[in-house]
Amino acid sequence: MMHKKTVDDIQAFAFDLDGTLVDSVPGLAMATQRMLADLNLPTVSEGHVKNWVGNGVDVMLGRVFAAINVAPSDALLAQAKDSFNRHYDEVIDQGTTLFPHVKETLRILQENHYPLALVTNKPKQFLPALLASLGIESYFTLVLGGGDVVKMKPHPAPLYQVLASFGLFSHQLLFVGDSKNDINAAKNAYCPTVGLTYGYNYGVSIATSEPDFLLDDFKDILTLVPLPKRQAKAN
Numbered sequence: 001m002m003h004k005k006t007v008d009d010i011q012a013f014a015f016d017l018d019g020t021l022v023d024s025v026p027g028l029a030m031a032t033q034r035m036l037a038d039l040n041l042p043t044v045s046e047g048h049v050k051n052w053v054g055n056g057v058d059v060m061l062g063r064v065f066a067a068i069n070v071a072p073s074d075a076l077l078a079q080a081k082d083s084f085n086r087h088y089d090e091v092i093d094q095g096t097t098l099f100p101h102v103k104e105t106l107r108i109l110q111e112n113h114y115p116l117a118l119v120t121n122k123p124k125q126f127l128p129a130l131l132a133s134l135g136i137e138s139y140f141t142l143v144l145g146g147g148d149v150v151k152m153k154p155h156p157a158p159l160y161q162v163l164a165s166f167g168l169f170s171h172q173l174l175f176v177g178d179s180k181n182d183i184n185a186a187k188n189a190y191c192p193t194v195g196l197t198y199g200y201n202y203g204v205s206i207a208t209s210e211p212d213f214l215l216d217d218f219k220d221i222l223t224l225v226p227l228p229k230r231q232a233k234a235n
Contacts, residue, residue, distance in 0.1 A: 009171060010172060010174045010224070010225050012115040012116070012174075013114055013116050013174050014116075014159060014175045015176045015177070016153075016182045016199075017127075019053065019177075019179060019196075019199030020099075020196055020199055020218075021118075021218075022097060024092075024096045024122075025049055025200070027092050027093075028053060029044075029045070029050075030091045030095050032060075032084065034083070039083065042068045044068065048067060050200055051202050052064065052202075053200045054121065054181050054201075054202070055152070055181060056121040056123070056146045056152055057081060057122075058081070061084065065080075085125075089126070092129075092130055093129075093133045096130060096134070097134075098136070099198065100217070100218065100219075101217060102218050104219070105222060109221075109222075112227045112228065114225070115141045115142075116140050116141060117162045117166070118142070118144065118145075119153065119158045119175070120144070120146070121145075122146055124148050125147075126145070127143055127145045141165075144158050144161060153181045153185035154180070155188065156185055159186060159188075160189055163189070163191075170190035170191050171190070171192065174191070174194060174225070175191045175192070176193075176194040176221060177194070178195065178197075178198070178199020179200060179201045179202070179206065180201060180208075183206070183209035183210070183211050192212045193212045194213045195207070197215070
């Protein structure tokens with residue numbers, strides 16, 4: 001557990017997306033299955049895809065091919081990525097939903113003047129329309145997706161960019177995620193961490209990554225920081 005003085009000095013939040021703010025597995029699974037059908041390859045289940053999320057599309061596709069025992073050529077990988085991106089663009093809205101209490105909690109943090117950043121390995125081209133469809137685009141001062149920073153989580157580069165953009169020291173940014181990539185990225189940047197137990201972590205408890213705080217419900221983030229202007233509760 002983090003020292004209370006450090007908690008009181010939190011001045012901003014950064015959030016992972018998949019498995020933290022949104023349940024994106026249904027959409028990712030649909031796009032993956034349609035991509036495999038396009039290529040006349042064996043399919044995979046939604047449960048499989050859930051354990052492959054978190055490192056970006058290229059790594060996920062590599063895990064898909066490994067699972068079906070196919071060693072793809074560069075040409076096949078390029079074809080697969082093009083097919084996946086096309087199908088994911090078609091299903092992303094219907095296949096992505098907010099987890100409970102996310103929107104209300106983000107609103108309360110914003111109303112209390114905490115700058116909020118989104119830090120995800122999801123390709124950046126999918127983010128504007130997705131965040132708008134979920135109704136949460138206005139809460140984020142900064143959005144960083146795959147391709148916006150030279151390195152992705154678990155490298156600390158995205159969090160260094162957040163710290164620079166917000167003008168903060170590392171101990172002043174609380175990073176909230178659901179996987180070891182999130183916790184390790186924050187630790188590598190010397191930021192305090194929240195691990196959410198309901199997300200995607202390759203089938204392993206997020207507790208094994210030893211976040212500073214372990215929470216079962218997104219709204220419990222509100223118990224970690226002062227909310228002097230809080231007027232409403234997250235339902």
